[in-house]
Amino acid sequence: MPLLKEMAGREPQDLRNYLRMSETSFQELLQLISGKIKKQNTIMRESVSSEERLVATLQFLATGRSYENLKFSCAMSPQLLGKIIPETCAAIYDALHE
Known part of the structure; x- marks a missing residue:
């Protein structure tokens, strides 16, 4: 996602404020759930990436x-x-409920 890459080049606190978690925590969570939320591209359109899905969800929750x-x-x-x-x-619940 271009926004995250742009924010990563700035102050680390900006990314933390946007995601409400550190980049490390975000990447760890993404790795845990990526297989469950990843969708396949079709000939009609590209799917929304796992990263974009997680960012949207974190923004909603935060x-x-x-x-x-x-x-x-x-x-x-x-x-x-x-x-x-x-x-x-x-x-997220399935990955972290234990």
Whole structure:
């Protein structure tokens, strides 16, 4: 995701404030759930990456913003966010519930 790469080149605190976790924690969580949330590209369009799915979910959980409001910072439709966020939350729960 270009935004994360751009933020990583700046102050480490910026990325931490955006994700509400360190980059290391984000990468560890992504590694744990990536296999469960990764989707396959089709001939019609490219799928939303696991990283983008996790970022959108973390933003939703951290801010409580509506899907309608979140669409601007995530560049995804509210309908897509409505599918991605519950799937990703379930994957996070499955990975961390123990």
